[in-house]
Amino acid sequence: MLRQQRHSLALASRDYFHEWRISICFVLALAAVLGPMLVLFGLKFGIVGAMVEELVEDPLKREVRPVGSGRYDRAWIDRLRKREDVDFIVPRIRSIASTLSVSSEQAGRILQFEVIPSAPGDPLLDPQRPAPSGLDKVVLSASAAKKLQVAAGDRVEGSLLRQYNGRRERVSLPLQVAAIAPATAFSRDGLFASVALVEALEDFRDGHAVPALDWEGVTVVRDRHYTGFRLYARSIYDVAALQDSFERSGIDVRTRAADIESVRRMDRTLSAIYWAIALIGLGGFSLSLGASLWANVDRKRRELSVLRLVGFHTGEIILFPVVQGLYTAFFGWALACGIYGAAAWSINFMLAPQLESTQKICRLLPEHYAAALAITAGASMLAAILAGIRAARVEPSEGLREI
Amino acid sequence: MPASTPETIYQLKDVAKTRSSNGYTFGLRVPSLRICRGEKIALIGESGCGKSTLLDLLAFILQPSDAGDFSFCAGAAGTVDIGAAWRRQKRNRLAALRKAHMGYVMQTGGLLPYLNIYDNINLSRRMLGMPADDTVENLARELGLVRHLHKLPDALSTGERQRVAIGRALAHRPAIIIADEPTASVDPFAAEKIMSLFIGMVEERNITVIVASHAWRHIKQLGLRRLAHHTRRSADGRMIETVVSG
Numbered sequence: 001m002l003r004q005q006r007h008s009l010a011l012a013s014r015d016y017f018h019e020w021r022i023s024i025c026f027v028l029a030l031a032a033v034l035g036p037m038l039v040l041f042g043l044k045f046g047i048v049g050a051m052v053e054e055l056v057e058d059p060l061k062r063e064v065r066p067v068g069s070g071r072y073d074r075a076w077i078d079r080l081r082k083r084e085d086v087d088f089i090v091p092r093i094r095s096i097a098s099t100l101s102v103s104s105e106q107a108g109r110i111l112q113f114e115v116i117p118s119a120p121g122d123p124l125l126d127p128q129r130p131a132p133s134g135l136d137k138v139v140l141s142a143s144a145a146k147k148l149q150v151a152a153g154d155r156v157e158g159s160l161l162r163q164y165n166g167r168r169e170r171v172s173l174p175l176q177v178a179a180i181a182p183a184t185a186f187s188r189d190g191l192f193a194s195v196a197l198v199e200a201l202e203d204f205r206d207g208h209a210v211p212a213l214d215w216e217g218v219t220v221v222r223d224r225h226y227t228g229f230r231l232y233a234r235s236i237y238d239v240a241a242l243q244d245s246f247e248r249s250g251i252d253v254r255t256r257a258a259d260i261e262s263v264r265r266m267d268r269t270l271s272a273i274y275w276a277i278a279l280i281g282l283g284g285f286s287l288s289l290g291a292s293l294w295a296n297v298d299r300k301r302r303e304l305s306v307l308r309l310v311g312f313h314t315g316e317i318i319l320f321p322v323v324q325g326l327y328t329a330f331f332g333w334a335l336a337c338g339i340y341g342a343a344a345w346s347i348n349f350m351l352a353p354q355l356e357s358t359q360k361i362c363r364l365l366p367e368h369y370a371a372a373l374a375i376t377a378g379a380s381m382l383a384a385i386l387a388g389i390r391a392a393r394v395e396p397s398e399g400l401r402e403i
Numbered sequence: 404m405p406a407s408t409p410e411t412i413y414q415l416k417d418v419a420k421t422r423s424s425n426g427y428t429f430g431l432r433v434p435s436l437r438i439c440r441g442e443k444i445a446l447i448g449e450s451g452c453g454k455s456t457l458l459d460l461l462a463f464i465l466q467p468s469d470a471g472d473f474s475f476c477a478g479a480a481g482t483v484d485i486g487a488a489w490r491r492q493k494r495n496r497l498a499a500l501r502k503a504h505m506g507y508v509m510q511t512g513g514l515l516p517y518l519n520i521y522d523n524i525n526l527s528r529r530m531l532g533m534p535a536d537d538t539v540e541n542l543a544r545e546l547g548l549v550r551h552l553h554k555l556p557d558a559l560s561t562g563e564r565q566r567v568a569i570g571r572a573l574a575h576r577p578a579i580i581i582a583d584e585p586t587a588s589v590d591p592f593a594a595e596k597i598m599s600l601f602i603g604m605v606e607e608r609n610i611t612v613i614v615a616s617h618a619w620r621h622i623k624q625l626g627l628r629r630l631a632h633h634t635r636r637s638a639d640g641r642m643i644e645t646v647v648s649g
Contacts, residue, residue, distance in 0.1 A: 003532055004530065007529060007530060011515070011517075011518070014517045014518060015515075015517045017517075018516065018517030018555075019517070302513075303515060303516070306509075306513045306514075306515065307515075308464070308498065309462070309464060309501065309507050309509075309513070310501065310502060310507070310526055310527050310530065310571075311498045311499060311500075311501045311502020311503070311505075311527070311530060312498060312502075312530075313495045313498055313499070314494060314495055314498075315495075395464065395465060395466070396464040397455075397459040397462075397464040397465040400464070400509060400513065
């Protein structure tokens with residue numbers, strides 16, 4: 001029995017390649033529909049993918065910033081830190097107190113830096129490099145490091161000033177640059193410091209004593225309150241819910257929820273447009289494939305009748321258009337992939353100057369190619385089986401007499 | 404071979420086929436027909452008299468409208484009730500019978516354009532899984548086709564293509580060969596040559612043959628039994644019925 005099927009397969013293949021001109025027409029017709037569909041999907045996937053990636057990659061999009069200053073204690077901050085949808089949180093102090101004058105031997109001048117409270121796991125910092133720690137290890141923003149002409153491991157000198165009891169008091173603070181933050185993380189001159197160091201700076205400015213640094217002043221602060229926090233949601237999809245939750249408890253926050261929502265809406269819109277076009281395309285494609293296979297069976301009625309006459313079974317006759325349909329599907333798909341490849345390359349090449357090096361505006365994953373092949377093969381098989389059943393139904397005596 | 408009655412291959416009793424088109428009715432009625440092994444049957448008549456209809460019925464490629472008794476016996480398979488097989492739409496069973504026991508020569512070759520001459524002649528042998536021996540070469544030599552074996556049918560003349568068709572019908576050593584006007588498309592001189600070559604080869608192999616032709620003159624001298632048939636027209640000319648028996 002299997003011999004017979006192999007024979008059918010061999011005959012169908014011989015026929016297909018013997019009539020290569022017509023076969024090429026079928027393949028071209030298929031590729032002409034499938035190729036642009038792949039390009040369309042590649043664009044949709046590439047554009048939306050790039051936008052979503054940008055959202056996901058960029059920690060600033062996950063930031064939840066309180067508006068104005070509040071009064072938060074450590075326990076409240078700790079409770080927030082335990083929330084599932086919170087990736088990172090550190091308390092902030094009054095912004096007036098969170099600056100520091102820094103100088104380096106290399107630069108020979110004093111610069112005023114914004115001090116940002118940080119901790120291990122800070123989304124703005126490179127997780128591979130050391131985080132700020134203790135009262136002396138800090139991370140400089142890229143622009144700050146450039147102005148000071150320092151690199152990781154160098155030492156810098158911080159100094160701060162307070163008006164205390166009518167006197168101006170200046171203390172100096174030896175610091176070590178633990179790492180330089182990525183340029184994309186923070187564009188201004190900034191210094192990432194541990195929460196302990198930030199608290200020390202505030203205490204000093206408020207006239208309190210900081211025993212750990214031997215700074216004198218009135219009483220040591222016990223019951224500490226913070227005016228704000230730096231908070232990053234676990235993912236962009238948690239931002240809107242976090243914002244809601246803050247607003248419900250009376251804390252006004254600013255987020256990029258609107259941006260995120262607009263990208264997601266764009267994704268949905270583009271997807272809907274794509275699927276509308278894809279469905280119409282798929283319909284047209286199936287019709288054209290079905291029509292061509294159907295017409296082909298009609299054209300070959302006489303030859304199929306001859307096969308019937310020499311004793312081919314119904315199944316073996318149906319195998320004929322099926323095998324040929326699969327050839328068309330495979331070659332058409334391969335050609336469509338070629339068309340897509342050329343189109344995607346040109347699109348990406350033309351838009352390259354406007355994109356980051358790794359970004360591609362038109363791209364497909366291997367599974368997309370596989371899905372395209374599966375759909376094409378499935379559609380052609382269905383059309384071929386229908387056409388084949390029709391072919392097998394023809395009484396051989398009818399087909400034989402037609403010339 | 405015992406001297407008793409030769410083995411019956413076809414046995415038809417009250418088999419009929421009626422076809423209608425454009426208000427005309429064509430009917431073929433076979434009250435009784437028996438064809439024995441080794442017989443050479445000729446079916447002579449003008450086109451449209453129902454020759455092809457009878458051949459199609461005998462080749463199991465046309466469903467009879469009415470089959471009182473229609474049996475076929477080919478060697479080891481025993482007797483098969485063809486009428487019943489049609490009623491039960493056992494098309495694959497009929498195809499298998501054709502494949503194993505029948506060769507068919509069509510009016511216009513009916514070769515597969517994508518196979519070379521060798522593969523065309525070898526088609527039925529390959530379907531039956533017969534060994535690749537020198538059968539095809541020998542047939543080609545007898546039919547004068549050796550130098551064409553590796554060409555495609557397109558490259559051959561009509562007469563050569565008919566000879567290929569004869570080779571294909573013979574290659575798997577069927578019990579019966581049915582030939583529908585096998586020489587109608589070639590010139591009379593070539594037709595006579597091909598026909599006598601064909602009948603000679605069939606005779607040599609003791610194959611039952613049923614040939615339809617419109618020219619009795621060609622085959623008279625080849626010793627074929629002519630099936631009696633007469634055609635009747637109804638008064639208004641809208642109904643044509645042919646009755647065949649033998």
